[in-house]
Amino acid sequence: MAGKKNQKLPIKDRGRQNHGSNGSRRKPRKTAIKAQKPLWRKAVYGLMIVGVWGFMLGLIGLGYLAHDLPDLENLAAPGVNDNAVIVKAANGSTLVRSGPIYGDWISFEETPDALVRAFVSVEDRYFFEHPGFDIKGLARALVTNVRAGGVRAGGSTITQQLAKNLFLSNKRNVTRKAQELLLAFWLEQKFTKEQILSLYLNRVYFGGGAYGIDAAAQKYFGHSAKDLSISESAMIAGLVQSPSRLAPHINPEGAWKRAKIVLGAMAENGALTPEAAAKLKNQPPTIQVDKVGNNVRYFTDWVLQQLDRLTPGAMRQSLVVYTTLDPGIQRAAALALERGLATEGETRNIQQGAILALDHDGAIRAMVGGRNYLRSQYNRTTQAKRQPGSAFKLFSYLAALEKGVKPDDTYVDRKITIDGWSPKNYTGRFSGRMTAEDAFARSINTIAVQISEEAGRESVAAMAKRLGITSRVDPLASLPLGTEEVTMLELSGAYASIANGGFSARGYGILEVTTLSGEVLYRRTAERPIPVLAYPVVKDMSHMLTSVIEYGSGKNAKLDRPAAGKSGTSQDSRDAVFTGFTSDITATVWLGNDDGSPMKGVTGGSIPARIWRDFMIEAHAGQQVRPLLADAGLYGAFSADDVKKVIDQRRTEEKKKKSLLQRLFGGEN
Numbered sequence: 255m256a257g258k259k260n261q262k263l264p265i266k267d268r269g270r271q272n273h274g275s276n277g278s279r280r281k282p283r284k285t286a287i288k289a290q291k292p293l294w295r296k297a298v299y300g301l302m303i304v305g306v307w308g309f310m311l312g313l314i315g316l317g318y319l320a321h322d323l324p325d326l327e328n329l330a331a332p333g334v335n336d337n338a339v340i341v342k343a344a345n346g347s348t349l350v351r352s353g354p355i356y357g358d359w360i361s362f363e364e365t366p367d368a369l370v371r372a373f374v375s376v377e378d379r380y381f382f383e384h385p386g387f388d389i390k391g392l393a394r395a396l397v398t399n400v401r402a403g404g405v406r407a408g409g410s411t412i413t414q415q416l417a418k419n420l421f422l423s424n425k426r427n428v429t430r431k432a433q434e435l436l437l438a439f440w441l442e443q444k445f446t447k448e449q450i451l452s453l454y455l456n457r458v459y460f461g462g463g464a465y466g467i468d469a470a471a472q473k474y475f476g477h478s479a480k481d482l483s484i485s486e487s488a489m490i491a492g493l494v495q496s497p498s499r500l501a502p503h504i505n506p507e508g509a510w511k512r513a514k515i516v517l518g519a520m521a522e523n524g525a526l527t528p529e530a531a532a533k534l535k536n537q538p539p540t541i542q543v544d545k546v547g548n549n550v551r552y553f554t555d556w557v558l559q560q561l562d563r564l565t566p567g568a569m570r571q572s573l574v575v576y577t578t579l580d581p582g583i584q585r586a587a588a589l590a591l592e593r594g595l596a597t598e599g600e601t602r603n604i605q606q607g608a609i610l611a612l613d614h615d616g617a618i619r620a621m622v623g624g625r626n627y628l629r630s631q632y633n634r635t636t637q638a639k640r641q642p643g644s645a646f647k648l649f650s651y652l653a654a655l656e657k658g659v660k661p662d663d664t665y666v667d668r669k670i671t672i673d674g675w676s677p678k679n680y681t682g683r684f685s686g687r688m689t690a691e692d693a694f695a696r697s698i699n700t701i702a703v704q705i706s707e708e709a710g711r712e713s714v715a716a717m718a719k720r721l722g723i724t725s726r727v728d729p730l731a732s733l734p735l736g737t738e739e740v741t742m743l744e745l746s747g748a749y750a751s752i753a754n755g756g757f758s759a760r761g762y763g764i765l766e767v768t769t770l771s772g773e774v775l776y777r778r779t780a781e782r783p784i785p786v787l788a789y790p791v792v793k794d795m796s797h798m799l800t801s802v803i804e805y806g807s808g809k810n811a812k813l814d815r816p817a818a819g820k821s822g823t824s825q826d827s828r829d830a831v832f833t834g835f836t837s838d839i840t841a842t843v844w845l846g847n848d849d850g851s852p853m854k855g856v857t858g859g860s861i862p863a864r865i866w867r868d869f870m871i872e873a874h875a876g877q878q879v880r881p882l883l884a885d886a887g888l889y890g891a892f893s894a895d896d897v898k899k900v901i902d903q904r905r906t907e908e909k910k911k912k913s914l915l916q917r918l919f920g921g922e923n
């Protein structure tokens with residue numbers, strides 16, 4: 255048949271054909287040759303195998319993730335940083351939190367529509383349409399990464415960002431991106447779009463330690479996220495791109511520039527009309543820059559530094575620290591300092607100032623360590639050692655009173671010379687004979703030195719140490735003029751010892767430290783205070799300090815209630831101090847420059863005294879007027895003999911401790 259004539263056998267049978275039955279010799283058998291597949295086909299085939307296995311493993315992983323994914327209720331409760339520290343004020347309010355800051359949970363129904371539109375417009379315009387990932391966005395990211403030669407863009411949707419924030423690290427690689435896509439897909443199956451957006455908005459980071467829209471709204475605008483305006487919403491939405499760099503309290507210009515981009519995106523997306531967007535671009539929101547609130551960080555920093563000593567090892571867990579600070583008094587101090595320096599600071603070359611206020615037992619009620627914490631974290635109440643000037647005369651007069659000098663004893667204001675040195679008065683003149691009380695009130699230097707020499711320099715230095723001065727105090731002839739440097743905390747505690755009737759008043763700020771669950775790790779015990787001065791000495795000194803304000807160098811500090819205090823000015827007006835007390839509060843005001851440059855004509859009795867008065871008026875608002883030393887009898891009035899016994903006992907204990915250290919370690923300690 256013609257159809258079979260040209261039919262070819264399969265390759266494997268071709269070598270078996272006969273050439274007849276006549277027994278003629280067969281041709282040699284040819285080796286079969288297999289057809290070779292092209293290399294690209296092998297590559298495609300291999301990729302298909304890998305893809306199938308990858309898909310199967312992905313399904314397994316997705317199933318595992320699906321099984322292990324938390325419920326919405328659990329995701330809605332923000333976690334607490336393992337090392338968070340919450341610092342509480344005396345009234346229970348939170349002063350600062352070290353670690354993440356979360357606001358109230360804002361549901362989707364409570365979220366302003368403008369905020370939703372702002373986020374969708376700038377972060378994920380197809381959010382309500384895609385299944386968790388945006389193919390176009392991924393393609394754009396792929397092109398960017400190929401051009402960059404590495405992973406630079408992710409093309410992440412809001413759902414992918416949420417998946418990353420909830421479950422993944424910040425690493426940028428293919429594996430993490432695959433995990434992100436799988437999780438995003440599953441989140442879209444598990445939750446509604448509204449639930450996903452709420453989870454995202456309540457957890458995303460906005461800079462300044464603020465997590466979630468409510469924490470950001472409270473921090474930057476001073477109100478709830480429920481009340482965000484359109485321009486505020488645009489600024490909040492713009493922060494997600496670079497929260498640390500764009501945080502409005504640090505970079506308001508950058509934050510507003512980004513917000514205007516968000517407003518433009520809202521117009522392009524139909525969330526705003528072009529006219530409305532253009533108008534809003536000229537109406538930046540008011541950013542809350544709370545200088546007073548920031549200044550509380552001087553206190554909280556000081557407190558946090560003490561935790562390792564009070565609760566060794568506890569910093570590895572989250573803590574709550576209960577403190578003595580009064581927010582109202584703190585605010586009064588910060589405002590008084592700011593107002594005082596705003597009026598005359600520039601003309602008098604005053605660059606810095608500080609205020610410290612404490613109860614008469616040493617509990618810190620206000621601590622403003624500088625004009626602006628954001629610009630300088632250096633705490634001038636606890637870290638800076640400055641010359642207190644005539645405020646140090648307190649110790650000379652106390653030493654003299656303890657040795658029998660009376661306020662009405664008379665001295666002569668005249669030129670004196672001690673070891674080749676002649677002290678001068680601030681006025682440059684001498685006033686002749688006057689009482690010790692008048693000399694103290696008018697801050698006469700020559701008489702202060704005479705009294706110091708009469709009492710004995712060693713006694714003056716010992717008195718300063720007894721009342722809480724821990725800085726080095728050498729028994730110099732110039733000691734009563736405040737040439738030795740001390741901290742405001744030391745000086746304030748010493749004056750509080752007069753205010754409380756003669757008891758030690760070392761400054762403290764921590765009342766209790768607990769874990770988040772309430773386990774008490776430290777609690778300050780209410781011990782009986784240590785007497786350091788006999789009551790008759792305290793009474794005379796308090797009377798002399800009252801004279802300073804009544805008719806002396808501290809007249810600018812006069813209040814509508816009994817008050818006592820002392821001014822101090824160092825050489826060339828490099829430091830100006832006023833420190834004093836009422837029946838309720840002891841406070842110190844310092845003005846000066848960190849570089850030690852002179853101020854222009856500033857004395858402790860001028861601007862510092864006025865700031866002290868303004869602060870005290872505000873701090874005592876609504877409080878009953880009481881006489882000085884009103885609380886002096888709470889722990890009993892001690893005589894000179896009683897105080898001497900206590901002092902001798904403490905000296906004996908110190909000698910024993912020193913002897914023990916020498917035996918243990920050898921040498922001097």
